[in-house]
Amino acid sequence: MEENKLTTGTVTGIIANLVIVEADGPVSQNEICFINLAGVRMMAEVIKVLGNKAYTQVFESTRGLKVGETAEFMGHMLEVTLGPGILSKNFDGLQNNLDTMKGTFLRRGEYTDAFDYDQAWDFTPLAKAGDIVVAGDWLGEVKENWIGHKIMVPFKLEGKFTIKSINGAGTYKASDTIAILTGESDEEVKVTMLQKWPVKIPIKGYVDKPRPFRLMETGVRIIDTMNPMAEGGTGFIPGPFGSGKTVLQHALSKQAEADLIIMAACGERANEVVEIFTEFPELEDPRTGRKLMERTTIIANTSNMPVAAREASVYTAMTIGEYYRAMGLKVLLLADSTSRWAQALREMSNRMEELPGPDAFPMDLPAIISSFYARAGYVNLRNGAAGSITFIGTVSPAGGNLKEPVTESTKKVARCFYALSQQRADSKRYPAVDPIDSYSKYLEYPELQEYLAEHITPGWLDKVLDARNILLRGREVYEQINILGDDGVPIDYHLRYWKSEVIDFVILQQDAFDDIDASTPIERQRKMLIKVLEVCHTDFDFESFEAVNPYFKRIINVFKQMNYSEYESEDFNKYEAELEAIINERKVA
Amino acid sequence: MQTSGFKKIYTKVTQITKATCSIQATGIGYDELATVNGRLAQVVKIQGNIVTLQIFSGTEGIPNNAEVIFTGKPPALHVSDELAGRFFDAYGDPIDGGPDVQGELREIGGPSVNPVRRKQPSELIATGIAGIDLNNTLVTGQKIPFFADPDQPFNQVMAMVALRAKADKIILGGMGLTNDDYLYYKQVFDNAGALDRIISFVNTTENPPVERLLVPDMALTAAEYFAFDKKQTVLVLLTDMTLYADALSIVSNRMDQIPSKDSMPGSLYSDLAKIYEKAVQFPEGGSITIIAVTTLSGGDITHAIPDNTGYITEGQLFLRRDSDIGKVIVDPFRSLSRLKQLVIGTQTRADHPQVMNAAVRLYADAANAKTKLENGFDLTDYDERTLAFAKDYSNDLLAIDVNIDTTAMLDKAWELFGKHFTKAEVGIKQEFVDQYWPKD
Numbered sequence A: 001m002e003e004n005k006l007t008t009g010t011v012t013g014i015i016a017n018l019v020i021v022e023a024d025g026p027v028s029q030n031e032i033c034f035i036n037l038a039g040v041r042m043m044a045e046v047i048k049v050l051g052n053k054a055y056t057q058v059f060e061s062t063r064g065l066k067v068g069e070t071a072e073f074m075g076h077m078l079e080v081t082l083g084p085g086i087l088s089k090n091f092d093g094l095q096n097n098l099d100t101m102k103g104t105f106l107r108r109g110e111y112t113d114a115f116d117y118d119q120a121w122d123f124t125p126l127a128k129a130g131d132i133v134v135a136g137d138w139l140g141e142v143k144e145n146w147i148g149h150k151i152m153v154p155f156k157l158e159g160k161f162t163i164k165s166i167n168g169a170g171t172y173k174a175s176d177t178i179a180i181l182t183g184e185s186d187e188e189v190k191v192t193m194l195q196k197w198p199v200k201i202p203i204k205g206y207v208d209k210p211r212p213f214r215l216m217e218t219g220v221r222i223i224d225t226m227n228p229m230a231e232g233g234t235g236f237i238p239g240p241f242g243s244g245k246t247v248l249q250h251a252l253s254k255q256a257e258a259d260l261i262i263m264a265a266c267g268e269r270a271n272e273v274v275e276i277f278t279e280f281p282e283l284e285d286p287r288t289g290r291k292l293m294e295r296t297t298i299i300a301n302t303s304n305m306p307v308a309a310r311e312a313s314v315y316t317a318m319t320i321g322e323y324y325r326a327m328g329l330k331v332l333l334l335a336d337s338t339s340r341w342a343q344a345l346r347e348m349s350n351r352m353e354e355l356p357g358p359d360a361f362p363m364d365l366p367a368i369i370s371s372f373y374a375r376a377g378y379v380n381l382r383n384g385a386a387g388s389i390t391f392i393g394t395v396s397p398a399g400g401n402l403k404e405p406v407t408e409s410t411k412k413v414a415r416c417f418y419a420l421s422q423q424r425a426d427s428k429r430y431p432a433v434d435p436i437d438s439y440s441k442y443l444e445y446p447e448l449q450e451y452l453a454e455h456i457t458p459g460w461l462d463k464v465l466d467a468r469n470i471l472l473r474g475r476e477v478y479e480q481i482n483i484l485g486d487d488g489v490p491i492d493y494h495l496r497y498w499k500s501e502v503i504d505f506v507i508l509q510q511d512a513f514d515d516i517d518a519s520t521p522i523e524r525q526r527k528m529l530i531k532v533l534e535v536c537h538t539d540f541d542f543e544s545f546e547a548v549n550p551y552f553k554r555i556i557n558v559f560k561q562m563n564y565s566e567y568e569s570e571d572f573n574k575y576e577a578e579l580e581a582i583i584n585e586r587k588v589a
Numbered sequence B: 001m002q003t004s005g006f007k008k009i010y011t012k013v014t015q016i017t018k019a020t021c022s023i024q025a026t027g028i029g030y031d032e033l034a035t036v037n038g039r040l041a042q043v044v045k046i047q048g049n050i051v052t053l054q055i056f057s058g059t060e061g062i063p064n065n066a067e068v069i070f071t072g073k074p075p076a077l078h079v080s081d082e083l084a085g086r087f088f089d090a091y092g093d094p095i096d097g098g099p100d101v102q103g104e105l106r107e108i109g110g111p112s113v114n115p116v117r118r119k120q121p122s123e124l125i126a127t128g129i130a131g132i133d134l135n136n137t138l139v140t141g142q143k144i145p146f147f148a149d150p151d152q153p154f155n156q157v158m159a160m161v162a163l164r165a166k167a168d169k170i171i172l173g174g175m176g177l178t179n180d181d182y183l184y185y186k187q188v189f190d191n192a193g194a195l196d197r198i199i200s201f202v203n204t205t206e207n208p209p210v211e212r213l214l215v216p217d218m219a220l221t222a223a224e225y226f227a228f229d230k231k232q233t234v235l236v237l238l239t240d241m242t243l244y245a246d247a248l249s250i251v252s253n254r255m256d257q258i259p260s261k262d263s264m265p266g267s268l269y270s271d272l273a274k275i276y277e278k279a280v281q282f283p284e285g286g287s288i289t290i291i292a293v294t295t296l297s298g299g300d301i302t303h304a305i306p307d308n309t310g311y312i313t314e315g316q317l318f319l320r321r322d323s324d325i326g327k328v329i330v331d332p333f334r335s336l337s338r339l340k341q342l343v344i345g346t347q348t349r350a351d352h353p354q355v356m357n358a359a360v361r362l363y364a365d366a367a368n369a370k371t372k373l374e375n376g377f378d379l380t381d382y383d384e385r386t387l388a389f390a391k392d393y394s395n396d397l398l399a400i401d402v403n404i405d406t407t408a409m410l411d412k413a414w415e416l417f418g419k420h421f422t423k424a425e426v427g428i429k430q431e432f433v434d435q436y437w438p439k440d
C-alpha cells in the first residue's frame, strides 16, 4: 500500500455505529480509519466500499457525532503489535492495554499502547551475520516470564534475506534495532523486537501442518478419557445458558497442558474476566509451580464493550496465538463465546441492509467460521521445532436448540464436539457434557490411538470404546425400564443401567470446585477407568431388582470418596479396600 | 431555522412513520434529544442533511409542519443526594409533586466500567428465602432476574428481597407497571419505613410503551451516582424487562429492521447486556446489584427474551407453583446463581455446596419417581422415600414463605436427609457426614 499520501474523508451518514464517510482518495476494504468527534479520534474499520463512499464500523459509541466531521484513513488494516511483553496482559479486543487506561470507566477514543516500548530485555542471538533467513526464522531470544520468547524475522518480509549484522548478547529496548537484514535487491531492513501484523490474515511461516497426533491433557475426565483433545486440535462447546460452558473453559485454562493460554472473552460477562485476573495471579500451575497468570493473556471484549470490537477480538487473540506458535510453543486458545462474535457480524450486516441468511445471520457466516478454525493446528517450523494452537470455542445457541447457523457451521469444522445438555445440568451432573452425543474425531486417528496406547496403556482405546458402549446400552435399558416399569424388565436390565451409572458418576461427573476432584492427571484417569470397568464386567448376584439400586449407590458413594481423596493416599487406599469388600458381597464366584 | 439560546428549531418535517419523523437539519449530533411539538424524541439516524427522530410517545397527530427543537444533548438526569426518596417518570421528571432535583446533569447510558477496574463480587446477600440463600445464593454486584409467569407473585418476592437486602439505596425501574403494582411498591416501602432509601423511575401501563426504553438507563445513572460517587451499596429493581424488550421490538419493527428470533431485533443481546452489565462491585466499596423480572409466557424460557437474558445475567430465579404443597417455590432445577460459589462454603458453613447439590439431586430422583407414578408403574421403596423427601424439602425449604438463616437451612436439610435416606444414598463427602448426620 502507498503510504505517502493518506486519504481523508467527511462523515455523511450515521446509523448507530455504522458511519458512512465520503473519501477523497483510495480506500481499501478493511482499512482502518479514525473519525473525529469534537477532538476525540475514534477508530473504525471499512467494511464496505461503494464508489467514493466508505461504510465503516466504529469501535466506539457514536453518540454526538455529526455529519461533516472529518476522517483519516490509515492505509493499513487492523493490526496488532507483536513482541515480548504480551504475556500476562489484559487487552481489549483491539489490543489496548486495559491496565494502563485511566479512570474507572472506559473512555471513548482512549487507545493505550500494548507494550512498554522502553522496557529492556536480555537478548541472546540465535543466528549470526551471513545467515540466510526468511520470515518467521528465529534471530534471537529474550526471556519473557519463563518462556524463551523468540525474536523473529518479521512475517511481513517476502523473499530471502541475509543477516548483515546482529547484536551480541546484551540488554536492549524492545524498540532498539537488534539486526540488519539485506534483501535480494540489496535493500536493508532494520529489525527490532516488535513487528505488526494484520489480524484477519493468518501468519504462515511454517513448513507444514500435520494432523494432530498428541493428546492434550486437560485433567477433565470426560474430555481426556472419553473425548480426547489433541494438541493442535479444534473443538467447540455448545450449550444453553447455565449448562457450564464457561466453567468448563475456565477449568481448561487452569489445567490444560499448554505453554500458554489465550482467553478471548468475547461478548460475555465482565465478572467472568474479573474472576480470571483475580484468581490466576494466585493459583498455581501444578505442572510448573508457576502462577497461572504467568502463562495467561486475556483479550477482553465483554458484552457491554463496543460491539464492533467484539468481532476484532477473536482475530486479535488468534494472531497473538499464531505469533507464539511460531516460537515453537504449545498455545491453547479459548473463545467464549463465538456466538457473540457471529451476532456482532449479524448486527452490522443488518444495519447495512444486506440480504440476510438463516436467522438473519450474514450469508457467508459458515465460510467465516471455517476459515477462523482453520488457523488453529500443529505446525512444523523450518528449524525443526514444532508449535501448536489448540482452539476451543463455546457456542451459545438460541433457545439451546443446536439446529441454528452458528452451531451447524461450527460442527462442520471443529473436530471435537462437547455438547452440554440442559438435562444433565438440571440434575447437577457436571460437567454436563452429553456422553452419547459428544465426540472426538481424534479418537479415530491412528496417530493418536498409537500415542494413547504408548502413553497411557496398551489397549486404552478399547477400554474407552467399551465404556462408551456401556453408557449407550445403559441409556437404552433406561428407556426400556421407563416404558415397561421396574418389574416389567429382567434384573439384568437394572444391572446394566446401574453399571452405566457407575461410569457416569465416577468418570463423567467431576466437581470443578473441589480442590482434588477438579483436575485428574492421566495416570489417575487410567486407574479409575480400569477400576470402573472391572465393576462393569463383574457378574453380581441379585434376588430382586429392589436390591440393585441401594447396592450400586454404595459402590458409587465409595468411588466418589476415592475421587475426593488425594491419589493413593491412606484414605484413597482405604476406600479402595472398602470397594473391594462391597464388590465381593455380591460377586458371582 | 431559528436559534433560541443553544437550541435549534426546525419546522419542515419531510417524512412521518409510525414511530419516527425525518427533518432536514444540519449540525445535529447522533443520539441527541429533541422535542417534536413538545413530544420527546431522539436522533436515531442521520443521512446527509436528513435527520430521523424516534418519538417516544408515538407520532399520532404529528403534522408535517411540527415544531422540532433540538436540545443539543443526549438524554440526561440531574444527580445529587436529592434523588433519594423521590418518584420520577421515564424522563426523570418528578411525579410526586416535589421540586425538580438540583445537581449535576449526567448523560444516561454512559460508558461501561473498564473490566480491570472491577472487583470480584464477594458480599453475600441474605434474603432468608432458602430457595435463594441455600440453592442460589446472591452476592452484591450480581445481576439476576426472576423468571416467572405473569400470575406469579414476583413483585411481592422482589419487594421482600429488596427490603431484607440491607442496601443503602433501592432504585426501582418500573416498566409497564400497572398502577396497582406501582402503588403496592410504594406502600410496602412506606410501611417498612424505607421510603427515604427508595428512588423510583416509573413508566406505568398508562404511559406510552416506547418511553420505557429510557427507564433502565435513568435508574442505572442514579445507581452509578450513589454506588460510584458515594460508595454506597445500591440495589436496582427492574420490572418487567420483558415489557422493555417488547418496546425495543416495537421500535425496530417500525424502523423496518430485519427481525431475528421471535420478532426481536438482532441486537437484543447487546441491548440487554448494556443494561445488566451495569451491575458492578467497585474496589472502593460501592456496588450495583440488579434484580430484574422477566415474565415468561407459559413458562417458555426458550423465547428470545428470557433466552438472551439468561445468557447475560448471572443466573435466574425461577418461580413456580408446586401443586403438591400448594405454595410458590423457587424451582431448584431451572434456577441458578452463578456467583454462589464465591461465597458458599466460605462465608457460609463448609458443608453448604455439598448439601445443596445432594438435596437437588435427590429432588431430581423424586421427579423421576413422579414420572413413573404418572405412567402407572409401581414405585420402589427408594422412590417412595424420594417423594416424601421432595414434599418436605419443597415445603420446609423451597417455598418462598420460608424465612430462616443459612445455618438453619443446612441443619434442616441434614434433618431431612436423615429422615428419608441412608448415608450412601445421600453421597456426601465423609467428613461432613461424620459431622452433621443427625444422631438418633
Ligand SMILES: Nc1ncnc2c1ncn2[C@@H]1O[C@H](COP(=O)(O)OP(=O)(O)O)[C@@H](O)[C@H]1O
Binding pocket: A239, A240, A241, A242, A243, A244, A245, A246, A247, A248, A430, A431, A432, A510, A511, A512, A513, B336, B337, B338, B339, B341
Ligand atoms: N463442573 C461443574 N461443577 C460444578 N458446578 C458447575 C460445573 N459446571 C457448571 N456448574 C454450575 O453451573 C453454573 C453455570 O455454569 P457456566 O459455565 O457459567 O454456564 P454457561 O457458560 O454455559 O452459561 C455455574 O455457575 C456453576 O454453578
Ligand SMILES: [Mg+2]
Binding pocket: A245, A246, A247, A268, A336
Ligand atoms: Mg458462559
